[in-house]
Amino acid sequence: MLTIDSLRAYGANVNEGLTRCMNNESFYLMLVGKSLEDRNFEKLREAMAAGNTTAAFDAAHALKGSTGNLALTPIYEPICQLTELLRGKSEAVNADALVDRIMEQLEKAKQL
Amino acid sequence: MITDALIHSTRRTVLIVEDEAVNRDLLGIILKGNYDVLYASDGLEALEILETYPGRVAMILLDILMPRMDGIEFLRRRGADEALSRIPVIVLTSDKDAELETLKMGALDFIAKPYDMPEIILARIQRIIEFVEDRQIIQEVERDELTGLYTRGFFFEYSRRLQAAQGGELRDVIAVDVDHFRLVNEVYGKGFGDELLCAVADGIWDELRGGFGIACRGDVDLFYVYLNQREDYEAVYSRLMDRVHALGRQTNVRLRMGVYRGVEADRPLDWYCVAAKAACDTIRGNYARSVVVYDSTMHERELYNERLIADMETAIAEKQFVVYYQPKYDIRGDVPKLYSAEALVRWIHPELGFISPGAFIPLFEENGLISKLDDFVWREAAAQIRDWQDRLGICLPVSVNISRMDFFDTDLKRKLLEIVAENGIPVDSLVLEVTESAYSQNMERMLKTVGELREAGFRIEMDDFGSGYSSLNMLCVMPIDALKIDMKFVRNVVNSGVGYRMVELVVEMARALDVPAVVEGVEDEAQYQMIKRVGCDIIQGYYFSRPVPPEDFEPMMKKDR
Known part of the structure; x- marks a missing residue:
C-alpha cells in the first residue's frame, strides 16, 4: 500500500514532497498515485519506440516537473538525465538504458 | 476611503496555467489559503478565462511547455492586449533557457520546478502583486489628468x-x-x-x-x-x-x-x-x-507678507487697526469749508510698528481678508459719525472703501444697513467709495448692487477715476454720486501742461454726469490753485490735512464747518 513510510523506504524525499503539499499527507499520497498513472509515461515509451525524440522530450519534460515536485527521486533522477539527453536532439543515443530504468522504478513504485 | 489595509486585505485571484495536473494541484494547495485560484490547462483556456472574468485576475502563474497553446505564445498574445499586459506573469519553469526569453516577453519572475518552499512561492507572488498594484496606483495619480504634467x-x-x-x-x-x-x-x-x-x-x-x-x-x-x-x-x-x-x-x-x-x-x-x-x-x-x-529681497517681502496675513485676525481682535480721518474740503465758495471725511485704516503693529496701508491692503485684497478689515472700518467709521453727532452736534459724512471682494457678499446691503441702524445715523452719512476697476471687472453685477445700495439711500463715490478701463458708455449708465480722481495719477500719465487739461476734462465729465468732482492727493498751494481754477468742487489732500486720529480731526470740525 502506498504510504508515507513505504515511499520513504522506496527512496522518495518524502519530507520535501510533503512540504510542497503544506504537510497534507493524504493530499501528497493522492498526487503521487495520480502521478504514477500519468499518461506521459506511456507517451514516453511510445515515442522512444518510434524514434520521435521531440515527443519523447515533451513527455520527459512534463514528467520531470511532476516527479520533481513530488520528490519521487528514484524516477526523477533518470528523467532529468533523459531530458537533458533529448533536449534539442533529433536522435537519441544511449537513451534506452535510461528509459528502462525509469520504467523499472515506475513499476517498483506501483507495487508499493 | 480606500486605504492600504483595505487594498491589501482584499482577496486576489491567481490564475494557474499548467497542463500537468500534479503541478497544478500542488500550486493550488499552496495558494488557496491566501488567494482565490483559477486553473487553465493551456494558453487558450487561460485566454478564455481571462475574457470571462475581466479585471478579476491579479496574477498569472504560467507554464511554458503546454499543448494547444504554449506559454511563449500566450505571452505574445498578452503583450498585444493592453488590459492583459497589466496582469503580472510569473513563469513556472524547470529550464534556465526559457527564462531569458520569457523575461523579454514581459514575465516578471520565475518559480523553478521542483518548487521551492511554499512560503517562498507565496512571498514572491505577494510581492509582485503589491509591486504591480502600487505601480498602477502611482501611474494613475502621478499625472494631472487635464494636462498630462x-x-x-x-x-x-x-x-x-x-x-x-x-x-x-x-x-x-x-x-x-x-x-x-x-x-x-x-x-x-x-x-x-x-x-x-x-x-x-x-x-x-x-x-x-x-x-x-x-x-x-x-x-x-x-x-x-x-x-x-x-x-x-x-x-x-x-x-x-x-x-x-x-x-x-x-x-x-x-x-x-x-x-x-x-x-x-x-x-x-x-x-x-x-x-x-x-x-x-x-x-x-x-x-x-x-x-x-x-532676487533675495523678494523672499524677505514674501516672509513679511506671510507674517502680516498670519497676524491679521489678532490685529482686528486687539484693535491694532485704527481708523484715521482725512478731511475733504468744499472749495466752491471763497473760503474752503469742511465737507466730509474719508476713513483710512492704519495698522499699528505691536512688533512691526506702523505698517503702511500700501503694504497690507493689496495683500488682503488678493486673499480675501480685506472683507473682514472693511467690515471693521465700516463699524468704526459709523460709530465715529455717531460719536461726533452726539458730542459736537455735527453729522459729518464719512466715506469708507467697499472692496471689489465685498461685492461677492450677497449680504452686503443688509450688513451696511444694519451698521447704519445700529449706530442710529442717516444712511447717506456713510458714503461708499468704490474703485473704478471694480466696476469694469464685473460690470453687470456691480451696476445691480450699486443701484440697490443707492436705492437704500447710500451715496456712492467712484474712486481712482481714470485708473481703470471704464468706457464713456459705461459712465453714462453708472449710478454714482461723485467722481474722484487722484492727482498722482494725473501727474504720472502726463506732463504738467496736459495734466491741467486732464483734470479739466474730468471736471467737465463730472458736470455732465451732474455729480461733484473730487480731487485727492492735493499737496501744495500751486496744485490747489490750479485745481480751484479748473472748477473742481471738492479737494482732499495734505494741503488741508494728512489723515489724522479722530481727536486731531475735531478742531477742523469746529473751525471749518
Whole structure:
C-alpha cells in the first residue's frame, strides 16, 4: 500500500514532497498515485519506440516537473538525465538504458 | 476611503496555467489559503478565462511547455492586449533557457520546478502583486489628468531626488501663472480655460524636449518647471505665448513667469518654487513686464507678507487697526469749508510698528481678508459719525472703501444697513467709495448692487477715476454720486501742461454726469490753485490735512464747518 513510510523506504524525499503539499499527507499520497498513472509515461515509451525524440522530450519534460515536485527521486533522477539527453536532439543515443530504468522504478513504485 | 489595509486585505485571484495536473494541484494547495485560484490547462483556456472574468485576475502563474497553446505564445498574445499586459506573469519553469526569453516577453519572475518552499512561492507572488498594484496606483495619480504634467506631490518628490543628484549642473525653477485665470474662465467659459491650460502645458513639454527638466501643474493655473538653465527666458515666455495665441481667440490672456536662477542642493526644491512664484507675483497686474527673475529681497517681502496675513485676525481682535480721518474740503465758495471725511485704516503693529496701508491692503485684497478689515472700518467709521453727532452736534459724512471682494457678499446691503441702524445715523452719512476697476471687472453685477445700495439711500463715490478701463458708455449708465480722481495719477500719465487739461476734462465729465468732482492727493498751494481754477468742487489732500486720529480731526470740525 502506498504510504508515507513505504515511499520513504522506496527512496522518495518524502519530507520535501510533503512540504510542497503544506504537510497534507493524504493530499501528497493522492498526487503521487495520480502521478504514477500519468499518461506521459506511456507517451514516453511510445515515442522512444518510434524514434520521435521531440515527443519523447515533451513527455520527459512534463514528467520531470511532476516527479520533481513530488520528490519521487528514484524516477526523477533518470528523467532529468533523459531530458537533458533529448533536449534539442533529433536522435537519441544511449537513451534506452535510461528509459528502462525509469520504467523499472515506475513499476517498483506501483507495487508499493 | 480606500486605504492600504483595505487594498491589501482584499482577496486576489491567481490564475494557474499548467497542463500537468500534479503541478497544478500542488500550486493550488499552496495558494488557496491566501488567494482565490483559477486553473487553465493551456494558453487558450487561460485566454478564455481571462475574457470571462475581466479585471478579476491579479496574477498569472504560467507554464511554458503546454499543448494547444504554449506559454511563449500566450505571452505574445498578452503583450498585444493592453488590459492583459497589466496582469503580472510569473513563469513556472524547470529550464534556465526559457527564462531569458520569457523575461523579454514581459514575465516578471520565475518559480523553478521542483518548487521551492511554499512560503517562498507565496512571498514572491505577494510581492509582485503589491509591486504591480502600487505601480498602477502611482501611474494613475502621478499625472494631472487635464494636462498630462506631473501632479504637485509627485513633482516635488521626483524633483527632490533629481535635485540631490544634480551635481554641478546649472538648473533653474520657473513658475508660470495665468493672469486673472478665474476671469478668463468666467468670460470665455471653462472649456476655453481648459484649452488654455493644455496649451501652456504643451508649450512646457516642448521646452523640456531633448533636455533635462520636469514640470507639474502646481495649482489650478500655476505651473512649476525644474529645468536646465536657459539663457533667455523671455524667449521661452514668448514661445509659450505663441501657444496661447494659437488658440485662435482674440483674448487678452496673459501669462506671467517667475524665474529662480541657480537652484542649489542646500534648500528644498519647494523653497525655490515659492521663490519663483513670489517673483511671478510681483508683476501681477503689471502689464509692462511678463518675466521676472527672483532676487533675495523678494523672499524677505514674501516672509513679511506671510507674517502680516498670519497676524491679521489678532490685529482686528486687539484693535491694532485704527481708523484715521482725512478731511475733504468744499472749495466752491471763497473760503474752503469742511465737507466730509474719508476713513483710512492704519495698522499699528505691536512688533512691526506702523505698517503702511500700501503694504497690507493689496495683500488682503488678493486673499480675501480685506472683507473682514472693511467690515471693521465700516463699524468704526459709523460709530465715529455717531460719536461726533452726539458730542459736537455735527453729522459729518464719512466715506469708507467697499472692496471689489465685498461685492461677492450677497449680504452686503443688509450688513451696511444694519451698521447704519445700529449706530442710529442717516444712511447717506456713510458714503461708499468704490474703485473704478471694480466696476469694469464685473460690470453687470456691480451696476445691480450699486443701484440697490443707492436705492437704500447710500451715496456712492467712484474712486481712482481714470485708473481703470471704464468706457464713456459705461459712465453714462453708472449710478454714482461723485467722481474722484487722484492727482498722482494725473501727474504720472502726463506732463504738467496736459495734466491741467486732464483734470479739466474730468471736471467737465463730472458736470455732465451732474455729480461733484473730487480731487485727492492735493499737496501744495500751486496744485490747489490750479485745481480751484479748473472748477473742481471738492479737494482732499495734505494741503488741508494728512489723515489724522479722530481727536486731531475735531478742531477742523469746529473751525471749518
